[in-house]
Amino acid sequence: MTRLLVECTHVFQHPKVNSGIQRVVRNVINQLPPSVDGVECIPVVMLKGKLYRVLKLGSLNIPFFDGLMTFAGRLERLAHGFWQLHQRLDKRCTSKFAKRLLYVAYRLTALACFSVPLRLIDQVNQYQLPKRCSPLQHQPGDQLVLLDSSWHTDFFPFAERLKRDGVGIVSVIYDLIPLTHPQFYDTRLAQVFNEWFDWITQTADGYVAISATVRDQVREELQRRVGPAKADALWFDYFHLGSELDLSEARATVEPRLTQMFDTPEPVFLMVSTIEPRKNHDYLLDAFELAWAAGSTVRLCIAGRIGWKCDALLARVRNHPQLNKRLFMFNDLSDTSLEYAYSHARSLVFPSRVEGFGLPLVEAMQRGLPAMGSDIPIFREIGGEFMAYFDLAKPQTLADLVVRYENSTQFPAARNVADWQWIGWREASAQLAERTLRNLQPTPAVAQRQHANCP
Incomplete structure (x- = not known):
């Protein structure tokens, strides 16, 4: 059977x-x-x-075990960050002796600070x-x-x-x-x-x-x-x-800084994804800088946890002259806050270089939020004629879409997102x-x- x-x-x-x-x-x-x-x-x-x-x-919603699992998750992220730091330092070392010394220090620190505590937490969790x-x-x-x-x-x-x-x-x-x-x-x-x-x-x-x-x-x-x-x-x-955001709670509190961002009349364009190289945030910033230089007053909201190989991008955002004026970044939004962002944004923008699916596109469009995406095959499969597409080689093409939509009530796609349907x-x-x-x-x-x- x-x-x-x-x-x-x-x-x-x-x-x-x-x-x-x-x-x-x-x-x-x-x-x-x-x-x-x-x-x-x-x-x-x-x-x-x-x-x-x-x-x-x-x-099991037992505070002790839930706290332990939350701590374990943070510890794993710290362990990953520590490993990334070791990788960067290792590349800078020119001598074999220094590399070996660095490796030994890394292994001992990782064992004491991460491996042993995580194993102990795993043993405690066996009771569940x-x-x-x-x-x-x-x-x-x-x-x-x-x-x-x-x-x-x-x-x-x-x-x-x-x-x-x-x-x-x-x-x-x-x-x-x-x-x-x-x-x-x-x-x-x-x-x-x-x-x-x-x-x-x-x-x-x-x-x-x-x-x-x-x-x-x-x-x-x-x-x-x-x-x-x-x-x-x-x-x-x-x-x-x-497409449902299953952890969204109707009575939960929305991030106050997020609601403040949406309180002003200028339209907000939303980017939702982990911050990592293939998501192409640099292209996104290039395009919006072109739009702002042309006189646009739109705002850009980047929502997503911090991933890998993104130090330069994070530095660019944190030092940007438009930060907290026309450029905003949130790295730990709950599903409730994300639902609020989808409901109040003017459009989703998704300039990813390559994807297996593109879940934020579906989440956005299922809620009636129109989406602009990279002109790649998977986005065509998902969005069809209901999405607006831009050229990844030309940030100006996204800037033009943004300005065009800012100045018009008509989203620049062949068909209305209200007619788009997707499965749950x-x-x-x-x-x-x-x-x-x-x-x-x-x-x-x-x-x-x-x-x-x-x-």
Whole structure:
């Protein structure tokens, strides 16, 4: 009997994290249908070589444990920042002795300040496990859907054992950007992702991407790595993501500085994303500086947590003459505050160089907020004629769109965003399950459809 075992290990272990993939995993799991066409759908985690059914994905709302998990999340971010600092210092060292000394100092500090405390927190959190999950025995014919960000986990040997026991492996692919554009990431992260993708090409029986664009890229990459014959024996499909901000609370407080920004009549253009190189914030600033130089009074609001390789960009923002006048930045907005921003902005602007999906576009447009985006294939897939597009080689094209919309009540897109429709997370979760199942025993018609841009 086939069962869909939908894996969510990282989000289970870090329920307070709310960035892109974590938001997707949490919403898909929370909206996962009990069954599809008679096939049971079970959220699972893999911990220390064992499989567990998830009873509660989120925390238990016990202040002590919640505080501990919040502290662990901050400690992990500090550990990552400390590692980045070590990487920068290592590049500046010219002597082998200095490099070695720096490495030893880094390892000792990381062990004492980060590794040991995080391991102790993990041990304390084990007391919560019986209330959040229960042991589950796998069966031949089960399908393990690797939904979460599994490239930094340690369950690969266990997943391989499951496959030897007759469990199918399905990999959800969010994007291939660390492979296709490694310059946007730290070297080690790109290496880890590449090693994971090597493993998944040898392990997975099928692939579900989050867009048709990424599905086609995955198929091409598999053909390149394993050859057309082996790639043709696999299956490739996709599903689309939902749009609700699930952590938004109607009675929660909106960031006061955010409400003050929207209190003045000048229109606000909103950018929502992690601050990292591929999101192209420098282009965004270039374009708005051109608009301001031409006399525009619009304001730009950048919302997103601080990521990596963005020191120069942050310095540019913090030293900008328009900061807190026409340029604003928020790095820790809640879903409630983000909902408020979507509801009060004039337009979303999204100049990303490359994406697997572009969730902020969907979140904005589903709320009736028109969007301007890079002219890249995935944004065309999502926005169609309802979005306005600009040339990534020419910041002036975005500046012209901004000024044009500032001076007109007509958004510069072929069709009105009010007529645009998108699925919610319930439909997205069901779509993932249904499209996985339809590929397990494909009929000729289904097999033909999965090689086309089918809806």
